[in-house]
Amino acid sequence: VLSKNNLQILETICLENRKKDILHAYDLKPSSKLLFCGPPGCGKTLTAKVLSGVLSLPLVYINLPSVVSSYLGETALNLKKIFDYIQIGEWVVLFDELDAAIWRRFDEVLFFDKPDFELRKNLLEKKLVSIRHQGINIEKTASRLQDATGADIERICSDAIKSVILKSQNLLTASDLEEALQRHLARIRIIEASTNLMEKNVDC
Secondary structure: OOOHHHHHHHHHHHHHHHOHHHHHHOOOOOOOOEEEEOOOOOOHHHHHHHHHHHOOOOEEEEEHHHHOOOOOOHHHHHHHHHHHHHOOOOOEEEEEOOOHHHHHHOOEEEEOOOOOHHHHHHHHHHHOOOOEEEOOOHHHHHHHOOOOOHHHHHHHHHHHHHHHHHOOOOEEEHHHHHHHHHHHHHHHHHHHHHHHHHHHHHHO
């Protein structure tokens, strides 16, 4: 579930890489360096995983903060080891927590924003398809999730489905989904309160 612009770019990237031999015949290279940016939970890492599946390539995940070292020369050595490793094969390589000051080095830049109303509806429909449900107003629920990320919506649906299964039921109702939604809102309130408290402590 992606914005039309991001979906179009990714479909083009996949097509170029599937037909890279044809491009090479014309001395052209497929786009291979993408920069994903946007708030957490909006699908950046998931998109990298899907790309690796679509292109039938293994995914290599690299958390850059764990590579960076305070010791002189160690960061460069760590990066050399990584690039030496990925040169021996063909992969989808995900460098996470990258400093976006270097965005000009990438072939494409995609911004992953929180889903709009239509995408929220689409996500809800997809996530609830695995269980029978009744009395759920998808449009109303989507409108209530205005500030939710894709990950938030997935968790709400997952929590609701698990609750129904653990009660040995096979029908998800509006009250089940509402209960999961309220748990999500409670989590958000706790996170916001904790963040505000931490900021106040820093200010002191």
